[in-house]
Every structure is written in structure tokens, then in C-alpha cells.
Amino acid sequence: MAKHQVYLGVDVGSVSTNLVLVDPKRLPAESVVKKIYLRTNGAPIETLQAGLARLQSQGQWDILGVGATGSGRELAGTIIGADVVKNEITAHAIAALLHNAQVRTVVEIGGQDSKIIVLRDGVVVDFAMNTVCAAGTGSFLDQQASRLSIPIDQFGPLALQSKNPVRIAGRCTVFAESDMIHKQQLGHAIPDILAGLCLAMVRNYLSNVAKGKAIHPIVLFQGGVAANAGMRRALEEALELPVEVPPYFDVMGAVGVAKLAQEHLESSGQTTRFGGLEIAHSHFTSSSFECPDCSNRCEIVQISRDDSPLACWGSRCGKFSE
Amino acid sequence: MKVTFPHMGNIYIPIESLVQGMGHDVVVPPMDTKRTLDLGTKYSPDTTCLPFKIIVGNLIEGIDLGADCVLMAGGTGPCRLGYYGEVHKGILEDLGKKVEFITIEPPRGNNPNFWPQLGKLFEKTNLKRFAGGCLLAWAKLNACEELELLALVVRPREREFGSTSRLLKQAFQQIKKAQSLSAVGKFREESVHAVKGLMSTSEKEKVLRVGLVGEIYTVLEPFVNLQIEERLGYLGVEVYRTISLVDWVKNHIFKQGIGLRIDQALRRSAAGYLRGFVGGHGLETVARTVDLAEKDYAGAIHILPMTCMPEIVAQAILPQISEDKHIPVLSLVVDEHTGEAGFQTRLEAFVDLLHRRERCRILG
Numbered sequence: 001m002a003k004h005q006v007y008l009g010v011d012v013g014s015v016s017t018n019l020v021l022v023d024p025k026r027l028p029a030e031s032v033v034k035k036i037y038l039r040t041n042g043a044p045i046e047t048l049q050a051g052l053a054r055l056q057s058q059g060q061w062d063i064l065g066v067g068a069t070g071s072g073r074e075l076a077g078t079i080i081g082a083d084v085v086k087n088e089i090t091a092h093a094i095a096a097l098l099h100n101a102q103v104r105t106v107v108e109i110g111g112q113d114s115k116i117i118v119l120r121d122g123v124v125v126d127f128a129m130n131t132v133c134a135a136g137t138g139s140f141l142d143q144q145a146s147r148l149s150i151p152i153d154q155f156g157p158l159a160l161q162s163k164n165p166v167r168i169a170g171r172c173t174v175f176a177e178s179d180m181i182h183k184q185q186l187g188h189a190i191p192d193i194l195a196g197l198c199l200a201m202v203r204n205y206l207s208n209v210a211k212g213k214a215i216h217p218i219v220l221f222q223g224g225v226a227a228n229a230g231m232r233r234a235l236e237e238a239l240e241l242p243v244e245v246p247p248y249f250d251v252m253g254a255v256g257v258a259k260l261a262q263e264h265l266e267s268s269g270q271t272t273r274f275g276g277l278e279i280a281h282s283h284f285t286s287s288s289f290e291c292p293d294c295s296n297r298c299e300i301v302q303i304s305r306d307d308s309p310l311a312c313w314g315s316r317c318g319k320f321s322e
Numbered sequence: 323m324k325v326t327f328p329h330m331g332n333i334y335i336p337i338e339s340l341v342q343g344m345g346h347d348v349v350v351p352p353m354d355t356k357r358t359l360d361l362g363t364k365y366s367p368d369t370t371c372l373p374f375k376i377i378v379g380n381l382i383e384g385i386d387l388g389a390d391c392v393l394m395a396g397g398t399g400p401c402r403l404g405y406y407g408e409v410h411k412g413i414l415e416d417l418g419k420k421v422e423f424i425t426i427e428p429p430r431g432n433n434p435n436f437w438p439q440l441g442k443l444f445e446k447t448n449l450k451r452f453a454g455g456c457l458l459a460w461a462k463l464n465a466c467e468e469l470e471l472l473a474l475v476v477r478p479r480e481r482e483f484g485s486t487s488r489l490l491k492q493a494f495q496q497i498k499k500a501q502s503l504s505a506v507g508k509f510r511e512e513s514v515h516a517v518k519g520l521m522s523t524s525e526k527e528k529v530l531r532v533g534l535v536g537e538i539y540t541v542l543e544p545f546v547n548l549q550i551e552e553r554l555g556y557l558g559v560e561v562y563r564t565i566s567l568v569d570w571v572k573n574h575i576f577k578q579g580i581g582l583r584i585d586q587a588l589r590r591s592a593a594g595y596l597r598g599f600v601g602g603h604g605l606e607t608v609a610r611t612v613d614l615a616e617k618d619y620a621g622a623i624h625i626l627p628m629t630c631m632p633e634i635v636a637q638a639i640l641p642q643i644s645e646d647k648h649i650p651v652l653s654l655v656v657d658e659h660t661g662e663a664g665f666q667t668r669l670e671a672f673v674d675l676l677h678r679r680e681r682c683r684i685l686g
Contacts, residue, residue, distance in 0.1 A: 071663050089671035113664070123682055124675045125650065129668060212641050297355050 003062035006033060008274070009258025010051075010080065011088070011251065012044050012072030015111025015138060016224060018251040019051040021061065022258040028098040034058065035251050044072040045079060045284045052080070053280035065265040065272040067091075067257030078303060078311040079284060081275040084261040088253050093117050093124045095256030096220050099246040104216045107235065107243070108252070109205065109225035111138040116210045130209050138225045140173045144180065144197060148190060152228075155194060159230025162195035170200025198234035206238060217241050222249040282306050291315060323391040323422060323446075324349050326384025328377040331542035332466045333567065335498045336459035341393065343455010345446030351384035354545035358383060363658050365413050371627035372546055372657050373539040374406055378413060385419050393443075396427035400601030401632055457503060460571075465497050465510035467568050472517050474563065477555030478529045481522045487552060489517055530676050533562045533614035535607045536625040537633045540656055541565045547625055547656060548665050554623075557673045562619065564610040565603065595639050604632030608639050615647030620676045622649055623669075628657035650675060 006021040021034040036051045055061065067084040068077035069091040077085035096106045097119070106117040114137050118126040130137070145152045166188050169179040176197070183193050219241055225231050226249040236243045248255055265272060288301045300314045312320040325341050326349040327334070338348045352358070354376055362379030381392055392414070397404030407425030414421060424439050444452065469490055477486045493513035500506045532554065540547050541563065551561050573584040589598060591609035599605055607624060614622045624640060626633035637653050644651040652672045654665065 071667070087667045087670040087674070089667065090674040121682075123678050124671075125679070126644075127671055127675070129664060 003060045004033065005062045005064055007258040007262045008055075008063050008066045008080075009091075009251075009254035009256070009261070010048065010066065010068045010076050010082070011070040011091070011253035011257065012048060012068070012076040013040065013070040013088075013111055013253070014113075015142075016040055016250070017044065017047040017051060017070075017072075018254040019048075019055060020248070020251050020254040020258055021055065021063075022255060022262070024064070024262050029247070031098075032248050032251075032255060035248060035254075037250055040072075044075055045286070048076055048079060049280045049282075049284075052277050056277040056280060061277070063272065063274050063277070065258075065261040066274045067254075067259075067261035067264075069253045069257040074313065075303070079275075079305075080279055081273040082261070083270070083272050083274070084257060084264045086257050086260055089115060089117060089127050089129070090124070091253045091256035091260065092222065093119060093127075093256065094259050095248075095252040096222065096246070097122055098255065098259060099220065099252075100218060100244070103218045103220050105213075105219040107205075107210075107219060107221045108223040109137060109221075109231070110223040113137060114205055114209050114223070114225075116213055116215075118213055118215075126213060128209050128211075128213065130205075138223070140176075141197070141201070141225065141228065141231075144177065147177075148194075150190070150194075156227070156229030156231070158191045159194040159198050159228070160191075160233060162189075162191040164192055165195035165199055166192050168193070168196040168200040170197075170204045176200060195230055195234070198228070198230040199238070201231065202234040202238045215239060215241070219243045221245050222252045224250050226250070284310075288314075291319070293319070323347070324389045325391045325393050326351055326381065326387070326389035327393040328380040329354055329543065329545075330539055331544065331567075332470065332494055333463075333542070335466055335494060336463040337393075338498065339462055340455050340459040343447065343452045343458070344443055345451060346391070346443075349384050349387050349389035351380040351387065354380070354543070358545075359658055365417065367409075369629055370406075370409075371402070371629050373403070373537075373543075373627055374409075375658060376543070376546060377406065378410060381410060381414060382417070382419070385414070385421055389421065391422040391424065394423070394425045396425040398428060401630075403602070458501075458506065461503050461506045462497055462500070463571065464568055465506055465513075466494060467566060468510065469493055469513055469517065471563065472514060474551060474555065474561045476517055476521045477552065478558045478560050479521045481520060483556070485520050486517060486555070489513070489520065493517075527558055528677075528680065529558055529560050530620040530673065530680065531560045531562060532676070533564055533610065533619045533622045534625065535564050535610045535614070535622055535636075536603065537607075537627060537630050538565050538570070538603050540625045540627050542567070546627070548660065548662060550623070550625060550654075550669070553666065553669055554673070557670060559673055559676075562614070564606070564614070595643060596635070600632050600635045602630065602632030604636045607633060607636035608643070611640055611643050611649070611651060612647060615643065615649035619649065620680060621672065622651045623672070624651060624653040626653070626655055628655050650679065 006023055009020045011018045017038045017040045019036040020032050022031050023033050036054055038047050038051055040047050066080055066082045068082040069086050069088050073085050092106060092108050096103045101122055104119055108115045113130055115129045117124055142152055145155045166183050169175050180193055221235060221243045226245045232243060282305050285304050286301055288299055291298045291300050298315045300312060300320055302312045303310045324347045327337055334350050338350060341348050358376060358379030361382050362375035366375040366378050394407040394410060396407050411423040473486050473490050480486045496509040497506060500509055534541055554561050577584050588605050588609040591612045592605055596605055596608045611622045640651045
């Protein structure tokens with residue numbers, strides 16, 4: 001059987017690590033032939049390897065190129081030999097445009113950060129990320145769901161049952177939590193509290209991340225939190241606009257960066273630097289030390305593959321980076 | 323006296339010569355490190371700005387190296403810096419550091435300390451010696467700034483990654499050690515020539531020109547702005563720094579010293595957005611962003627310390643300028659909690675945005 005020709009996109013985030021295989025010959029809407037969504041659990045290298053192993057066991061692939069994004073993009077890019085290493089804002093914008101070229105606003109709420117991307121005529125013209133506080137991101141919703149012993153996938157359906165959401169103070173997660181406990185102790189029903197929490201999170205997002213941004217349709221909602229139907233409804237109510245959730249909302253960064261890898265290789269005519277799916281079975285180690293050579297005291301990280309050094313980074317002067 | 327003072331970029335190089343011209347020994351505190359920041363945040367009120375905290379760290383490290391006198395800049399507001407000297411003095415006293423604390427204030431109002439403090443500073447020098455120190459400091463300030471600005475142009479075009487910064491570091495040490503005007507001139511000339519030689523003649527990708535506006539300390543101190551100029555250089559961006567210490571001295575000491583007004587041009591540029599002085603560099607930020615748009619820069623990056631009042635005023639105005647004048651603006655707030663990853667992500671995304679925008683402009 002011939003190998004399936006695909007581009008690999010990898011998004012190593014704080015909470016999840018996503019891998020997607022994109023078929024360049026298919027239409028954008030159905031181009032994702034494989035998607036793997038894993039919890040990073042603080043071990044980006046192992047998680048990435050687990051993802052690659054799973055790809056290897058699920059088909060015969062000819063990987064034409066690789067892109068890496070997410071907060072762990074440098075690390076991931078080094079380990080797998082990525083052709084393109086891009087920040088998550090650009091990657092998300094590209095994926096949104098693939099889904100719908102008319103999109104003008106992208107709301108992205110992930111595990112530990114949230115962003116807004118404003119596009120006009122297919123070009124990013126403005127963006128913002130949460131700056132000072134992680135309130136309103138996936139981790140907090142996760143945490144609250146587990147505190148209430150509700151599986152996270154039940155969070156949305158339960159919140160949708162609410163007719164009278166209670167008002168929760170959403171400025172800060174710590175205060176939101178104590179306010180939720182207070183509302184529980186007053187006897188409010190769980191669905192009303194969850195719906196209230198969604199509204200508070202959306203209020204927080206709009207007043208912190210999206211403040212001063214002109215939000216016009218079409219609005220796409222992506223990132224892991226878009227799975228939560230309660231958050232979708234809260235966002236639609238607050239914006240008074242329909243909000244669309246693309247089919248691969250939880251892996252949009254990976255889809256976007258796979259596309260960027262394809263664009264890069266096709267325009268430059270280069271061949272991929274990808275190290276092969278066998279990387280899954282290599283042994284990676286990382287060590288770090290503080291460079292004593294100057295007052296910057298940079299923290300240098302060295303990654304080795306099967307005991308031979310692969311890359312070094314972290315120095316401001318460029319030392320060790322060769 | 324053994325005098326120490328806070329850091330701000332390379333300003334320690336000219337200040338050292340200036341203070342030596344006053345007949346004092348100089349203790350340059352260690353360059354800003356995590357330790358400086360740790361000391362500063364430990365002993366500072368939480369809601370003060372990052373510059374305040376780093377300065378506390380600098381002063382403690384300077385005193386620990388044997389300084390017995392602290393030289394600090396003052397001011398008359400509305401920026402809180404004007405009162406920082408007093409608070410710093412209190413913090414050092416509480417820590418049991420016994421030092422002379424001299425705050426140089428503009429001679430406005432009836433500041434009873436002005437003449438006595440000045441007297442103490444100058445009691446060990448004579449006019450000739452002091453004039454010599456001033457000239458040497460002025461020459462060093464000019465030399466450092468010329469090299470810094472040149473590096474901004476060369477870095478995005480350098481042949482070998484990191485070579486500009488490495489060369490610059492050596493050059494600053496030579497200039498620091500120079501003891502005569504002719505030596506400064508010689509090192510300046512040699513270094514300028516050497517830095518220019520690092521430039522590649524062919525451009526791989528179009529270099530974008532981006533202006534850097536904002537609060538003076540965060541713009542000029544690489545430790546505080548996470549080496550924003552270098553980061554942008556490596557992303558293929560030529561940075562235009564809208565704040566110049568040489569111009570600051572010309573305006574505030576030479577021109578204002580003889581009673582000339584210095585902000586007419588700024589007011590003209592900021593017309594319609596901000597009517598006048600709001601403290602610090604708030605007016606400059608607004609005016610310069612308008613200027614950048616009119617000079618066809620690809621974008622503007624605004625950097626400010628968290629809780630900085632003048633820059634918050636400017637930050638609120640910038641989106642309107644961005645919309646009216648079609649210039650993308652990115653505001654970056656820094657404090658001791660600023661994460662490097664998020665900072666880099668914003669810069670990269672902003673540069674991507676500018677590149678794609680330029681491409682669309684070319685395609686029409």
C-alpha cells in the first residue's frame with residue numbers, strides 16, 4: 001500500500017499537546033486526516049514521543065514537512081526537526097482562515113492563555129493575549145469542575161440546563177472560587193453556578209483580553225475551551241453575535257502550523273528536516289545549568305538524543321547555540 | 323566619598339566620568355541580574371513600578387561593594403519618580419545602610435536641600451577638573467549612543483548571529499576605560515567602522531522598520547525590557563529608538579537650563595490626541611507614535627512598566643492613533659512577573675503581522 005502523503009503539525013501547549021496530519025491534496029475543511037490530543041502533564045518531550053508513536057501505529061505516512069507551535073515550540077521543533085517554528089497567534093490565524101476566509105475575529109481560549117485575533121481581508125491586523133492573570137482559561141474551568149466532582153465533558157451540558165445563572169465574581173480566580181463556594185452554600189443549583197461561572201469568564205475575557213478591540217462577525221471560537229457548550233452560549237450572549245466553532249477547534253494551532261510548513265517548503269523548494277517517526281523510540285534527556293561567564297547568568301538548557309547533544313539554548317549572547 | 327548610582331542601559335559609562343570629575347570615587351553597581359531584581363522586589367512596596375525595584379537592587383549592591391554615597395535623580399512629577407529618591411532613602415535607612423543620599427532635583431520651587439547637596443557634591447573639585455569630567459562624560463555618552471543606534475541597523479543584517487552584540491560589548495568596555503577625549507574619539511571611530519563591517523550586503527528578507535516608544539527607563543534598560551532591541555533585531559527588524567539620552571541632555575539641561583521651551587514639536591505632533599505634559603514620557607509616546615506613522619514606519623512597539631501612570635495615559639490613546647493613522651501598535655507591559663515566553667510570542671506574532679501587511683501593501 002502506498003504511503004499517505006501528509007504534513008505534520010505539532011502544538012505543544014501548557015495543558016495539551018496536539019498532533020495533526022494534514023493532507024495537502026484535500027479541501028481545507030476535510031484535510032485533517034488524523035488528530036491526536038494528549039495532555040502534556042508537564043512532560044512535553046515524553047508526550048510528544050507518545051503522540052508520534054501513536055501516529056506510527058495508526059497508518060503508513062510519508063511526512064512531507066513538519067511545523068511546530070505552542071509555548072513548547074522551540075523544544076518540539078528541535079526534537080522532531082521542524083521545518084517551521086511559529087508562534088501560536090500566527091498559527092491560529094492561519095488555521096482560522098483555512099476554515100473560513102471571511103473570518104474577522106478569532107476568540108481562542110486555551111489551557112493557560114487566551115487571545116483575540118482581529119483579521120481584515122484575510123490579514124491579522126491586531127491581537128492581544130491575556131497579560132496579568134490566567135482567570136478565564138481552561139485550567140481554571142478544569143479545576144472548578146473537579147472541585148465539584150463533575151467530569152469536564154459534563155460541564156457544558158449541565159451549564160446549558162440553567163435558566164437563571166447566578167452572578168459570580170470573575171475578576172480573579174481565587175475570588176471566583178470563594179464566591180462559587182458561597183453561592184453553593186446559599187443553596188443555588190449546580191447548573192446555575194456553572195452557567196454563572198461561564199458568564200463571569202466571558203466577561204473577564206472581554207474586559208481584559210478583548211478590551212478596545214472591534215469584534216465583528218464572522219467570529220470563530222477555538223481552543224480547548226470551545227468544547228464547552230456553556231462557554232459558547234455565554235460568549236454568544238455577551239457578544240450578541242453568532243459564534244462558530246470549527247470542527248478541529250481544539251487542534252487549530254497544529255493545523256495552522258502544518259499549513260505554514262507546507263507553504264514554506266513549497267515556496268522554498270527545500271526538503272523536510274523531519275527526523276522520522278522513529279524519534280518516538282529515541283531517548284531524550286535535558287539538563288540545565290547557569291552560565292557563569294557574565295552577569296546575565298543565563299539558564300542554559302541542553303537537549304541530548306541517545307546521549308549525543310542535539311541543541312542548546314537559553315543564552316542571550318548566542319554562546320552554546322551552535 | 324565613594325559614590326554609587328542606579329543603572330539605566332549604558333549610562334553608567336558617562337556618569338562614572340562625570341562623578342570622577344567631581345573628585346569622588348565611583349562604585350559602579352554590578353550590571354542588573356536576577357539577584358538585583360530579587361533584592362529590589364524583596365525590599366520595595368509591591369505596587370511601585372519595575373524601575374523602582376531594580377534601582378533599589380542596584381543601590382543595595384552598590385553599597386555592599388563599599389559605596390558610602392548614593393546619587394539619584396529626582397523630579398517634580400507627575401511621574402512618581404520624583405518621589406522615589408525619598409522612598410529609596412527610607413528603605414536604605416530601614417536596612418541599616420548608613421550612606422549619604424543625594425537626590426538631584428531640578429532647581430524649581432523652594433527646595434531647601436538644593437544648594438547644600440550641590441555644595442557637598444562639589445566640595446572636592448575645582449572648575450577645571452569638573453569641566454574636564456563633563457566633557458569626557460558627554461563624549462562617552464555620544465559615543466555609546468552612536469554605537470547603540472548603529473547596532474539597531476546592523477543587527478537585522480549581520481552575517482554572523484550575535485556578532486554585533488558581542489562586538490558592542492567590547493567597545494563599551496574600551497570606551498568606559500578611556501581617560502581622554504582623544505581616546506574616546508579613537509575607540510568610537512574604530513568601533514563604528516568594525517560594527518559596520520559586520521553587515522551583510524545582500525538582504526535575504528526585507529528588513530522591517532519599527533519604532534520603539536515608551537517610558538525612558540524601560541526603553542533604555544535591556545534587563546528590564548528583556549533585550550527587546552536584540553530580540554527584534556534577530557527577528558529581522560530594524561528598531562528606531564525614539565528616546566535618545568543625548569537629546570534628553572540637550573533638551574533638559576542645555577535648552578531648558580537657559581529657559582527655552584522644548585515641547586512645541588511634541589505638542590504639534592500630539593495635537594488632537596493629547597494637549598500637553600502628563601508626566602514622564604507620556605506626551606513623547608503619543609507624539610512619536612504619530613511621527614512614526616507619518617514617516618511610514620511598519621509599526622510601533624510601546625513598552626511601559628506596570629502601574630506607570632504617564633504611559634497608561636498614552637496607552638489609552640494609542641489605539642485611536644493606530645486606527646486613524648493606519649499604524650499597527652503593540653503595547654507591552656513589563657514587571658517582575660513578565661514571562662519570557664509570552665513576551666517573545668507577542669513580538670514574533672507582531673512581526674508576522676507586519677510582514678503579512680507589508681506583503682499585502684506591495685501586492686496592492
